[in-house]
Amino acid sequence: MYRKDDSMYILRNANLITMENDRVLYEMDLFVANGKIYKIAPHIDISDVAERDCTGKFLMPGLFDCHIHMDSDDITEMLIACGVTTCRNMWGFLETQQWVREIDAGIRPGPHVYSTGPLTDGVTYWAGSKIVTTPEEGHRAVLECFRDGYQYVKTYPDIPRDAFFEIMRTANELGIPVVGHGNRFVTFEELAKSGYYSLEHISCLPDTKHEEEIIMLAESGMWTCPTVEVALTIENFVHIRGDLNQVPGREYMNPYWQKDWEKVTQWRIDKHRYDEYDFLEEVERQKIFNKYSDRVMLGTDVPNPGVVGGFSVYNELEHLVNYFGFTPYRALQCGTVNGARNMGILDHVGMLKEGMDADILVMAKNPLENVSNARSYLAVIKDGCYYDKAWCEDLLARVKNRTADQIIALM
Numbered sequence: 001m002y003r004k005d006d007s008m009y010i011l012r013n014a015n016l017i018t019m020e021n022d023r024v025l026y027e028m029d030l031f032v033a034n035g036k037i038y039k040i041a042p043h044i045d046i047s048d049v050a051e052r053d054c055t056g057k058f059l060m061p062g063l064f065d066c067h068i069h070m071d072s073d074d075i076t077e078m079l080i081a082c083g084v085t086t087c088r089n090m091w092g093f094l095e096t097q098q099w100v101r102e103i104d105a106g107i108r109p110g111p112h113v114y115s116t117g118p119l120t121d122g123v124t125y126w127a128g129s130k131i132v133t134t135p136e137e138g139h140r141a142v143l144e145c146f147r148d149g150y151q152y153v154k155t156y157p158d159i160p161r162d163a164f165f166e167i168m169r170t171a172n173e174l175g176i177p178v179v180g181h182g183n184r185f186v187t188f189e190e191l192a193k194s195g196y197y198s199l200e201h202i203s204c205l206p207d208t209k210h211e212e213e214i215i216m217l218a219e220s221g222m223w224t225c226p227t228v229e230v231a232l233t234i235e236n237f238v239h240i241r242g243d244l245n246q247v248p249g250r251e252y253m254n255p256y257w258q259k260d261w262e263k264v265t266q267w268r269i270d271k272h273r274y275d276e277y278d279f280l281e282e283v284e285r286q287k288i289f290n291k292y293s294d295r296v297m298l299g300t301d302v303p304n305p306g307v308v309g310g311f312s313v314y315n316e317l318e319h320l321v322n323y324f325g326f327t328p329y330r331a332l333q334c335g336t337v338n339g340a341r342n343m344g345i346l347d348h349v350g351m352l353k354e355g356m357d358a359d360i361l362v363m364a365k366n367p368l369e370n371v372s373n374a375r376s377y378l379a380v381i382k383d384g385c386y387y388d389k390a391w392c393e394d395l396l397a398r399v400k401n402r403t404a405d406q407i408i409a410l411m
Contacts, residue, residue: 007050008033008034009031009032009051009386010030010031010032010044010052011029011030011032011054011059013029013054014027014028014029014030014054014058015028015057015059016028016040016060016352017058017352017367017368018352018353019333019336019352020351020353024366024368028040029041029042030059030352031044033384035357035384036355036356036358037352037353037356037358040352040353056364057362057364057378058362058363059352059363060336060360060363060367060374061085061349061360062083062084062085062086062111062359062360062361063084063086063313063361063374064085064338064340064350065079066087067090067200067225067227067299068299068300068302069090069091069411070093070096070099071303071411072254072256072411073099073108073408074309074399074407076099076109076110076111076113077109078252078302078396078399079110079309080109080110080310080380080382080387081393081396082310082314082392082396083374083377083380083392085349085359085381086111086114086340088339089114090115090116090154090200091154092115092116092117092118094148095410096410097115097149112359114151114152114343115152116145116150116179117130117145117154118145119156120154120159121156121158122159122160122163132163132167134160136166138159138164139167142174146174153167153177154178154180161185164183164194165194168194168196172195179223181199181200182199182204188210188213188217191217192220193220196222198224198225199217200227200299201225201230201301202228202231202282205224205285205286206285207281208284214285214289215288215292218295219292221293222295223296224296225296225299226286226296226299226324227299227300228283228316228319229301229312230300230304230306232319233304234268234277235277236306237265238269238273238274239274239275239277241269244262244305244306247306248311249308249312251400253303254399254406255403256407256409257303260303261306262305264304264305283324287324287325290324290326295338295341295342297335297339297342298316298334313335316335317334317371317372318371328369332371336350336351337350337351357383358381358383358384360381361379361380362378362380363376363377364378377389
């Protein structure tokens with residue numbers, strides 16, 4: 001079982017990166033009880049409690065991947081095995097809702113999952129989309145999303161203008177955020193005034209010729225999830241025609257996805273959608289946004305071609321530093337605090353503080369010195385359950401060894 005651990009233990013002599021600021025609290029004890037961080041102090045003296053020696057190790061909150069697709073039942077296993085303790089699923093199905101219930105019940109390993117409902121669009125770009133062309137359909141789509149327990153509504157750009165505004169009106173009335181790819185029938189100013197909560201991907205921001213619109217979106221309080229990792233894979237495997245077989249960690253993706261990667265990449269090439277693709281121009285869009293807002297999340301868009309569950313989170317941390325010029329601390333904020341802020345759960349997750357959930361990453365090296373040091377994780381703690389590196393590697397090995405017919409794929 002993988003449910004909340006009711007045991008108690010002390011993480012002894014650890015170096016804590018609380019994410020309240022960019023400092024390290026050296027040689028501290030952290031007491032975990034009933035799945036929570038019960039106490040943090042230089043020394044905790046409680047008898048008959050198990051201890052784990054963390055001398056020289058660095059602890060930070062578990063990571064967030066704020067843009068994933070639970071398109072098969074093994075994706076969340078890869079995430080938890082790689083240190084992701086919370087994620088945002090960007091296309092909900094009845095099946096994914098069941099998998100989330102199984103994770104919450106401790107039947108299935110995985111991170112905490114917050115999810116959009118089905119992808120909502122005005123045309124069938126992806127099979128299985130919920131098509132909305134009238135205000136009445138938009139109203140029903142939001143009500144169904146709310147009824148089915150999703151935390152977000154997700155929209156694609158081709159919903160007619162009047163239907164889109166009805167989606168926003170209904171969602172605002174119910175208090176459910178609307179996220180996605182914006183809308184091509186409304187201006188960016190109208191999008192911001194409607195209360196649109198977050199734009200996914202750097203490609204969804206206005207181009208740099210309209211810098212004033214980017215600044216307006218940033219100052220409006222809208223969130224972005226740049227997903228540089230997936231933008232880079234489009235650059236590398238569609239525009240430049242690189243070799244998908246060379247993607248680090250590819251062997252952990254099920255053969256079903258390895259085949260799908262090839263199929264989707266060829267489809268993108270054949271459609272000539274990226275013939276004029278300018279990755280660096282899109283990076284500049286986000287850099288403008290970043291000057292005026294800190295509402296930036298970390299997301300990868302797994303299982304898109306070239307994006308590996310869990311592994312790509314560390315790539316994205318490095319992209320935030322290398323392409324946007326973020327300090328390691330600001331990059332880590334995107335993958336911890338900001339994810340919790342966006343999901344409205346910063347009161348109990350996203351930092352190491354007394355009373356918060358014991359979702360913790362234990363590392364050999366300090367990621368504030370070099371963000372790549374986050375890769376040195378030795379253990380993942382979720383709800384107090386301590387999963388050491390051997391457990392993580394065993395889970396990844398099981399994922400790796402499954403055949404295509406041993407997973408449930410939804411796309």
